[in-house]
Amino acid sequence: MSGSRPSIFDSEVDLTSFRPKTSQSPATVPPETVRRIADESGFPSRAPVPTPTKAKRHPKTGRTVLLNARITQRAHDRFHEIVAAEHARYETGEIMHRVTLGEIVERALQALEREMKEEGR
Amino acid sequence: MPTISFASSKGGAGKSTSAVLLATELAQRGTTVTIIDADPNQPVLRWSRKPGKPEPLTVIGGVSEETLIDVIDDTARATAFVIVDLEGTASVMVAHAMTRSDLVIIPTKGSELDGIEAVKVIQFIGRQERAYNRKIPYAVLFTQTNPAVRPRTLKSLEADMLKQRIPVLGTALHERDAYRAIFSFGGTLSGLKPDLVRNIPAAIGNAREFMAEVVTMLTRQTEPMPQAEVA
Numbered sequence: 403m404s405g406s407r408p409s410i411f412d413s414e415v416d417l418t419s420f421r422p423k424t425s426q427s428p429a430t431v432p433p434e435t436v437r438r439i440a441d442e443s444g445f446p447s448r449a450p451v452p453t454p455t456k457a458k459r460h461p462k463t464g465r466t467v468l469l470n471a472r473i474t475q476r477a478h479d480r481f482h483e484i485v486a487a488e489h490a491r492y493e494t495g496e497i498m499h500r501v502t503l504g505e506i507v508e509r510a511l512q513a514l515e516r517e518m519k520e521e522g523r
Numbered sequence: 524m525p526t527i528s529f530a531s532s533k534g535g536a537g538k539s540t541s542a543v544l545l546a547t548e549l550a551q552r553g554t555t556v557t558i559i560d561a562d563p564n565q566p567v568l569r570w571s572r573k574p575g576k577p578e579p580l581t582v583i584g585g586v587s588e589e590t591l592i593d594v595i596d597d598t599a600r601a602t603a604f605v606i607v608d609l610e611g612t613a614s615v616m617v618a619h620a621m622t623r624s625d626l627v628i629i630p631t632k633g634s635e636l637d638g639i640e641a642v643k644v645i646q647f648i649g650r651q652e653r654a655y656n657r658k659i660p661y662a663v664l665f666t667q668t669n670p671a672v673r674p675r676t677l678k679s680l681e682a683d684m685l686k687q688r689i690p691v692l693g694t695a696l697h698e699r700d701a702y703r704a705i706f707s708f709g710g711t712l713s714g715l716k717p718d719l720v721r722n723i724p725a726a727i728g729n730a731r732e733f734m735a736e737v738v739t740m741l742t743r744q745t746e747p748m749p750q751a752e753v754a
Binding site for chain 1: 524525532549552553554555587588589592599600601602603604610612613614615616617618619622623643646647650651654655657734735738741742
């Protein structure tokens, strides 16, 4: 750190030649080139990336009320066999969603209503 | 007219301090200056909100990677000097600022670790120069040096840089309480109260030397001559 150090007594610094730019900016390097070179040189973008809002895993079904009933072992087993069969259809891609116990109850109810309608009740 | 960027891939190298010292020394001579505070921590913007900022000096904060170039171009048409204080990290912001700079100053402390970070920025400048086929004038500024003693590590770093023909500013910014004080009290070195801060005249002299050397470099628009001797 020696050599052409300016003297501190040489305080008359001439700034008159420095003025705001009047001309248009010179042709610029395309920003994508700047980004590429910077990225390759280990000077990446540090701007925060907005995290996409997570898609809800479960669509709202409105099934919020609990049904608690005593049934026979046989009816219980049969009910779960049907659920398992539906799950197998989902696994093989035959149906597009995984059914819930509530949905099976609702479908059973719809079947009963159809039956009652047919019987004219 | 000139745009001067302060770049370092490491925090605490003295970018904001040297940017504010250069800007205030220029503005006190009546010329118009804008500091673009591109550091997300906005240290210069915080300084500017304290009393004592010279009238011809404007500070702009809140720039992003997308807006930096436009902000530099707009301010270059409004004020004589544009000074960009970048974040102390290797980011694309540094690259954007460099494409618009008439001079890049790389402040570094005189330690091996800091020197390595300075070299990283210098290599990045070289890569950009080759890619854009355009010269990006730059110089290393040693900061937080001891005015009385020059440690061997610093001497060895300087010798290394000279060997590589890396331009080093002849003026080093010494470790001065006054440089910290302007960030505490706001304003300029000459506005500090001597009963609160030690050795203000020495700090002013050092800051003036730095400003004068930068102005000389800009006037010549050439790289400074590598120093002839390393004591």
